[in-house]
Amino acid sequence: MRALTWQGKHDVRVETVPDPQLVNPRDAIIRITSTAICGSDLHLYDHTIPGMKHGDILGHEFMGEVMEVGAGNKKLRVGQRVVVPFVIACGNCFFCRKQQFAACDNSNPADKSDPSEFAYGYPMAAAFGYSHLTGGYSGGQAEFVRVPYSDVGPLVIPEGIDDDKVLFLSDILPTGWMAAVNCDIEPGDVVAVWGCGPVGLFAIQSAFLLGAHRVIAIDHHPRRLQLARSLGAEVLDFEEVKVREALAEMTGGIGPDACIDAVGMESHGLTPDNILDHVKVATFLATDRVHALRQVILATRKGGRVSIPGVYGGIADKFPIGALMEKGLQIKSGQTHVQKFMPQLLEMILDGKIDTTFLISHHLDLEEAAEGYKNFKEKQNEYTKVVLKPRFTRH
């Protein structure tokens, strides 16, 4: 089959690789009909997440048709259309039973789980196409993919619904939703969202659906800010205004009740702390640049809530722990418990309460994936979301 493989920093290529096979009884093989490039794929593209190997197949946002089902899966049937969550979860462990699917205790193979246990204290769950820290499973930017524990993750989609309407159930829609849920929004709340990429935009949409009074969005790409505005948010271009001051003024000196960091470790900005972060990352004195998160913590009102869907992997330098403690902030974070939120979000899509298609700027052939990565990274204003379509020419 054809698949997008990782070859090194800023080097991804579509190559011919062996087709996936059923390995375990609960596996399924999915023929991919649509797959997207995620902002977090850029962390792998930039090689800021360790644990990548040459030839790894990327991609954790995908959907398709069930081609083969293992004998241990009594739920899926060949021919069904499914969206697959990026998190792989067994459904049996303590964490899955608490619906903390992104904390699944079993999906990360034993030979892969030591590094994350050393780094984080406990081994992380597995994800598709996202380094050997989270399992080393082949991803879905390919013609076919093997889905482990396929009786737990894949969500069956009714006939007659376009891929574009449901594809983002795999990651960014539930991620934006959980980011807003983690804000514990109360009536009258003002929510500020850093980063108007896909997750930030879906967080804005979700915050309104969950009852936010106002949402203020922060970015510097005009097109992305325009999309935020079209969802009902007020917008701030951080190249034009001082963000903390602007948020304080716009909230009458109180500050936003809840703030969402939908930026993660790739934050931009020409402030001294960010420049210092760049130097330290380049010299391995720190691993994560946390400029956006520092600003989030300073901007949040006293007693407010901070939600972090943005991806971090390592250790932060100059973290404002004093502001966090003295202001009495609550922080919620984490990879998304996709399986928990998918069914209700699918209902909302079918009811017309959520539309995700506005986000898609480009449909590309899978063969053009490398170009898609390059442009999604370098032309963030124009490339808001890239959806890839495999061609299914047999090789």
Add this chain to the structure above:
Amino acid sequence: MVKRSSREIHSDAPPSAARDPNPAAAGLSFDPDDPGDLLGRTVTINAPRQALYAFWRDFRNLPLFMDNIESVQVFDERRSHWKVKGPAGSTVEWNSLINEDVPGQVIGWISEEGAEVPNSGRIEFRDTSNGRGTQVTVNIVYDPPAGKLGKAVAKLFGREPNIQARQDLRRFKQLMETGEIPTSQLPETRGEPR
């Protein structure tokens, strides 16, 4: 650090979590003067205690989730023969004797006299008081000989013995909870280190 013998211990943690793990404290010791190395690990498995005990008690099941074991031949209720991968394609073998067996609760074993690598282990199954399934604690003590064989032993229990024990127990949990052992290895490379 104060030597463990000269100091009363007040912590409630199991012996394997000690800064200086003492096999005697885990009920496993060959020689009080040279107690060997203790490996210990506890996991919570969402499965009934009796079922976990029964699966483990049939030693022929162990190679399913213990990577370095080639085979276990069961002679009778108490005695078995273990064949384990050694360095450079070699194998290390010994006879093992069950020296403790409380159905549904504990299995203990010890290598018979004359084993190249004297070793002993104990696995305990306990119901959790908060309804989270069964807590399984494995303790293994082994007496690594010096020199060339010492290297073989390091290999025998994995390059880092603690890592090997941890991964084996993780595979046991995965198999018992989900009915399968997850792997991301591709078919053409399976069985070989990637």
